[in-house]
Amino acid sequence: MTSSKDLTAGGASRIVISVDAMGGDRGPATVVAGIADSAKKNPDIAFILHGPEAELRPLVEKRRELDGRVTLRDATGVVSMEDKPSQVLRTGKDTSMWSAVDSVRDKEATVAVSCGNTGALMALSMIRLRKLPGVNRPAIAILWPSRNPQGFNVMLDVGADIRADAQDLLQYALMGTSYARNGLDLDRPRIGLLNVGTEEHKGRAELKEAHDLIAAHAEQSNFDFVGFVEGGDIPGDRCDVIVTDGFTGNVALKTGEGTASLIGDLLKEAFAYSPLSRIASLLALTSLTRLKKRIDPRRVNGGVFLGLNGTVVKSHGSADATGVSAAVKLAFQLAQSGFGERLAARVAQSLEKTDT
Secondary structure (H helix, E strand, O other): OOOOHHHHOOOOOOEEEEEEOOOOOOOHHHHHHHHHHHHHHOOOEEEEEEEOHHHHHHHHHOOHHHOOOEEEEEOOEOOOOOOOHHHHHHHOOOEHHHHHHHHHHOOOOOEEEEOOOHHHHHHHHHHHHOEOOOOOOOEEEEEEEOOOOOOEEEEEOOOOOOOOOHHHHHHHHHHHHHHHHHHOOOOOOEEEEEOOOOOOOOOOHHHHHHHHHHHHHOOOOOOEEEEEEOHHHOOOOOOOEEEOOHHHHHHHHHHHHHHHHHHHHHHHHHHOOOHHHHHHHHHOHHHHHHHHHHHOHHHHOOEEEEOEOOEEEEOOOOOOHHHHHHHHHHHHHHHHOOHHHHHHHHHHHHHHHHHO
């Protein structure tokens, strides 16, 4: 299609995003539609697209907005949602996911985006990119709709690892701070540690230890620590970053998604109940549209892998073109802000303080 050198020919500031075209449930046509939407909105973005070239080339050539903006990287293998991470690590060198991560490893692209198998993507990212020095457990951070002025809170970990000790939770707090600063433009984020209550005597021993560690790092790392927070604070305005282990975070995430889906279904059912309620739905259409847009998960599609020597954005497997475009937008914003370098510096700073 084009060479990697050509990707920056249109402008010195053009940022290259590596995209796995084959990971999503909806197929490569949806992924191509999503990156085309991103290209149309943003002239400073280019792509390396990974997958079977014979299948991808016709899809890309139909999109005039992608002309001169895409390098095709032929990769015939596909990681399925059923593949085990260990299996992918052993036999997945020819897959589009492996190729997409390697483009970041080889500095051809700044961020990788994939809609594929989360466990396989995390395993590949850890093996190919390696963890930042001093990071024990990488984390997946997501944006959660909230009452805060920025509209979203950051929560991590939501499933990279089900375990986390006090030192891990401290690193999550520092990485979450960097994400909030670069992704939400918050100069001094407020950090909360998720617990079963806000009282200092509640919770497991590692949570109490993490409470003291995070509090001790707050001033030097330029964040405010609000202490323990509860589940009701995840979408609230008490803090900007919620820190927890991957088991708890993933349960909370899936519960939130399921509840949002249930509320949507119940609203549709209520407005379809009678002729009068259908008239009421027409009168409330503007407000309902605004609400739908406000809580639309496609607008914040993308969990960010933190703690690696490179940035990876995991899109929902079921993402449509709008969702893929949102994940690419997040990847671009993080790349533009120099997020990877800033995160590495923050982690290194925390280690220096811990060692002294």
